[in-house]
Amino acid sequence: MSATLAAERRVAVEAVLQACRVCQKVFNHLVAGETIIKDDRSPVTVADYSAQAVVNTYLAEHFPQDLVVGEESARDLQGEVGRALREKVLSLSNAVLRVPLTESKLLTAIDRGSYGGGPRGRHWTLDPIDGTKGFLRGDQFAVCLALIEDGEVRLGVMGCPNLPAAHLGQAAQATASPPGERGCLFIAEKGHGAFTRSLVSDVETRIHVSDTRDCRDARFCESVEAAHSSHSDASRVGQDLGITQDSIRMDSQCKYGCIARGDADIYLRLPASATYVEKIWDHASGALLVEEAGGIVTDVDGKHLDFSRGRFLDANRGVVAANARIHSEVLRAVQKVLQNPERA
Ligand SMILES: Nc1ncnc2c1ncn2[C@@H]1O[C@H](COP(=O)(O)O)[C@@H](OP(=O)(O)O)[C@H]1O
Numbered sequence: 569m570s571a572t573l574a575a576e577r578r579v580a581v582e583a584v585l586q587a588c589r590v591c592q593k594v595f596n597h598l599v600a601g602e603t604i605i606k607d608d609r610s611p612v613t614v615a616d617y618s619a620q621a622v623v624n625t626y627l628a629e630h631f632p633q634d635l636v637v638g639e640e641s642a643r644d645l646q647g648e649v650g651r652a653l654r655e656k657v658l659s660l661s662n663a664v665l666r667v668p669l670t671e672s673k674l675l676t677a678i679d680r681g682s683y684g685g686g687p688r689g690r691h692w693t694l695d696p697i698d699g700t701k702g703f704l705r706g707d708q709f710a711v712c713l714a715l716i717e718d719g720e721v722r723l724g725v726m727g728c729p730n731l732p733a734a735h736l737g738q739a740a741q742a743t744a745s746p747p748g749e750r751g752c753l754f755i756a757e758k759g760h761g762a763f764t765r766s767l768v769s770d771v772e773t774r775i776h777v778s779d780t781r782d783c784r785d786a787r788f789c790e791s792v793e794a795a796h797s798s799h800s801d802a803s804r805v806g807q808d809l810g811i812t813q814d815s816i817r818m819d820s821q822c823k824y825g826c827i828a829r830g831d832a833d834i835y836l837r838l839p840a841s842a843t844y845v846e847k848i849w850d851h852a853s854g855a856l857l858v859e860e861a862g863g864i865v866t867d868v869d870g871k872h873l874d875f876s877r878g879r880f881l882d883a884n885r886g887v888v889a890a891n892a893r894i895h896s897e898v899l900r901a902v903q904k905v906l907q908n909p910e911r912a
Pocket residue numbers: 610639695697698699700701702791792793795796797818819820821840841844847850
């Protein structure tokens with residue numbers, strides 16, 4: 569491991585583990601009224617805010633100079649209207665922090681995530697709960713933290729509390745939730761490989777993408793939400809490639825984890841709207857994980873994901889992630905489908 573990022577890796581792992589604990593606790597006690605619908609109609613819960621507060625507090629303590637591009641803002645926790653939410657988030661955050669936050673420090677911690685990102689210097693990007701919809705359903709979600717230096721992702725840590733620790737078998741169901749131990753962490757450092765461990769033991773195992781060479785034997789892992797990635801286009805790509813196996817559908821960057829450890833072979837994120845622009849925190853840790861596990865990640869035009877542009881991946885459209893043997897064939901099929909003017 570690179571000596572230079574050893575401290576960052578240790579702190580990121582600890583921060584993500586604590587944030588996972590908060591999320592699990594919230595899920596067990598989630599009550600109506602603790603979920604807010606944001607301006608873009610997506611949900612956010614007390615767990616999203618608490619996880620962002622906890623991770624940002626760890627980062628501020630260990631790397632006070634570092635900036636953070638985080639998904640959430642403290643706006644809805646301000647003032648009288650935000651009081652109930654603020655108090656709940658404060659108590660959840662303080663349950664796992666060594667030094668308790670005050671209300672005002674809580675808001676500051678969450679808003680440490682307001683950095684705009686960009687091509688120079690170093691910053692973190694945080695999705696405190698990726699797959700909030702999955703989280704609310706009791707399905708897959710992930711706490712995702714990545715370190716970006718001069719526009720390149722150097723370190724990615726993903727906590728996946730509901731993901732089975734072992735490989736998903738051939739018979740995995742749509743929600744990818746077979747019985748057995750749940751909860752795993754993924755860690756990738758640029759140039760140093762991809763690893764997994766459980767949430768409770770620090771024994772790490774190196775992971776690799778599948779060695780599937782024939783696309784007809786491949787399996788998709790795709791979003792549950794057709795509004796996030798076109799299921800109909802994915803099924804056309806599947807037909808073109810001769811894929812017969814059912815897709816594994818799951819929320820969040822757990823999909824990247826499943827590709828990285830070889831549970832499935834292909835993750836496609838095919839634009840479902842012409843205007844949606846992907847955010848860096850939805851892909852930074854997952855994309856590095858797949859690359860470090862021996863896979864290739866591009867957008868639908870075959871371009872490398874460009875994390876240097878700020879909060880958005882506005883130089884890219886969609887995502888095509890697959891093992892290195894089949895990526896180019898998959899990309900060709902994606903382009904053929906997307907260029908067909910006759911698709912509905
Ligand atoms: N129209 C859209 N197209 C693509 N992604 C979208 C989208 N609307 C929301 N998202 C993103 O999709 C993420 C979840 O991805 P997935 O479908 O793979 O689980 C959400 O992350 P959050 O849950 O962190 O808000 C959100 O950022």
